[in-house]
Amino acid sequence: MNCRLNIKDNIHWIGVNDRETTLFENYWPLEQGVAYNSYLINDEKIAIMDTVKFNKTTEYLEKIKEIIGDRPVDYLIVNHMEPDHSGSMLALLGAYPDMKIVGNKKTFPFIEGFYGITKNHYVVDDGDELDLGYHKLKFYLTPMVHWPETMMTYDQTSKILFSMDAFGGFGALDGGIFDDEINFDFYEDETRRYYSNIVAKYSPMVQRSLKKLSDLDIQIIAPTHGPIWRTNPEKILNLYDKWSKFEAEKGVVIVYGSMYGNTAKMADYLARIIAENGIKNVKVYDASKTHNSYILSDIWKYRSVIIGSCAYNTKVFSSVETLLAKLSNSGLKDRWISVFGNKSWSGGGVSGIEAFVQEIGWEKIGPSIEATYSPKDAEFESLKSLGKEVAQKLTETYGD
Ligand SMILES: Cc1cc2nc3c(=O)[nH]c(=O)nc-3n(C[C@H](O)[C@H](O)[C@H](O)COP(=O)(O)O)c2cc1C
Numbered sequence: 001m002n003c004r005l006n007i008k009d010n011i012h013w014i015g016v017n018d019r020e021t022t023l024f025e026n027y028w029p030l031e032q033g034v035a036y037n038s039y040l041i042n043d044e045k046i047a048i049m050d051t052v053k054f055n056k057t058t059e060y061l062e063k064i065k066e067i068i069g070d071r072p073v074d075y076l077i078v079n080h081m082e083p084d085h086s087g088s089m090l091a092l093l094g095a096y097p098d099m100k101i102v103g104n105k106k107t108f109p110f111i112e113g114f115y116g117i118t119k120n121h122y123v124v125d126d127g128d129e130l131d132l133g134y135h136k137l138k139f140y141l142t143p144m145v146h147w148p149e150t151m152m153t154y155d156q157t158s159k160i161l162f163s164m165d166a167f168g169g170f171g172a173l174d175g176g177i178f179d180d181e182i183n184f185d186f187y188e189d190e191t192r193r194y195y196s197n198i199v200a201k202y203s204p205m206v207q208r209s210l211k212k213l214s215d216l217d218i219q220i221i222a223p224t225h226g227p228i229w230r231t232n233p234e235k236i237l238n239l240y241d242k243w244s245k246f247e248a249e250k251g252v253v254i255v256y257g258s259m260y261g262n263t264a265k266m267a268d269y270l271a272r273i274i275a276e277n278g279i280k281n282v283k284v285y286d287a288s289k290t291h292n293s294y295i296l297s298d299i300w301k302y303r304s305v306i307i308g309s310c311a312y313n314t315k316v317f318s319s320v321e322t323l324l325a326k327l328s329n330s331g332l333k334d335r336w337i338s339v340f341g342n343k344s345w346s347g348g349g350v351s352g353i354e355a356f357v358q359e360i361g362w363e364k365i366g367p368s369i370e371a372t373y374s375p376k377d378a379e380f381e382s383l384k385s386l387g388k389e390v391a392q393k394l395t396e397t398y399g400d
Pocket residue numbers: 257258259260261262263264309310311312313314315342343344345346347348372373374
């Protein structure tokens with residue numbers, strides 16, 4: 001017996017956990033795994049909402065059979081074509097050759113291109129409906145959240161929004177499938193890490209989609225990763241609204257690249273000053289140690305960002321440079337930034353971060369602080385002033 005459950009009105013979760021894949025998209029660490037959620041509506045007509053990654057196809061097909069026996073699947077609704085959700089499509093079509101594949105006009109080039117499937121296409125447009133018997137589905141096109149073909153499907157009968165990757169996050173579902181069965185602290189971090197690294201570049205399109213969906217009576221949100229929101233869907237809608245508007249909390253992320261510890265020493269000193277001045281959320285990251293997806297996620301959360309680097313062959317240290325490139329590409333706005341570092345001759349670290357500050361256009365707090373060989377009294381004094389200024393500005397903006 002495979003783990004599956006009836007969410008409501010014969011709508012079943014038929015998702016799978018993946019704790020074997022170490023890197024999502026071969027880049028993002030999956031320390032606690034990931035779930036690929038798929039859903040089956042067992043009505044007069046049987047519809048499946050997205051599939052799962054190819055490495056889980058066997059378990060997935062078993063789950064479907066356990067629910068519907070020998071009945072055929074009538075529709076596969078493709079809200080999103082990324083292979084972690086479309087990877088079992090070909091196998092599903094093999095098992096149910098008459099199954100119609102439902103997507104919008106941007107979906108089918110992906111289906112043909114990835115899987116060579118040229119038959120059974122069923123094209124829908126924004127606002128079209130599909131009657132399964134009891135359940136009446138309606139399609140909402142949400143392009144570029146975060147691929148061109150992305151769309152959401154709303155079940156008007158059960159008031160469930162099948163939202164594909166939107167509102168989803170990393171983390172396998174360890175028994176708890178619904179929002180009221182889990183400790184959300186972990187999933188909030190992992191959902192923000194997913195958002196900031198994968199969806200966030202398209203935040204304006206997320207805002208547009210949230211407005212488009214705002215008149216719907218959404219009682220349950222069923223994404224393709226992470227928990228299903230049946231008790232408090234407002235919570236994830238509000239978080240998405242906040243993240244896609246770049247709203248930040250009171251706190252500081254200090255991130256540095258350091259070969260021999262001098263830049264690290266400056267980071268620790270600065271963190272202590274900021275904490276002494278009343279800021280409780282201070283995160284210090286060694287960019288060479290912590291994967292940039294976690295650092296970006298915290299930068300999405302907190303208002304103040306302080307970046308330090310040693311000089312490295314006339315440039316910013318490589319691990320910091322990677323983070324800067326990620327930040328540039330993320331579209332994040334409205335953060336405060338400060339700069340520090342070390343050099344032994346003509347520099348390159350601090351000046352490289354300054355060039356990034358110019359490019360990204362965030363408000364710069366304090367002067368850049370660069371030590372030569374190692375930080376001395378003068379640099380520690382400057383760091384003290386900077387730390388106080390950052391703490392004071394946060395307290396003025398957010399209160400005590
Ligand atoms: C491989 C390598 C390349 C370096 N390139 C530069 C450079 O281009 N310009 C410079 O001023 N210092 C350069 N340095 C010196 C370091 O930036 C300097 O010693 C600094 O204090 C190291 O800071 P850290 O202790 O935080 O690693 C280089 C050092 C190494 C090992």
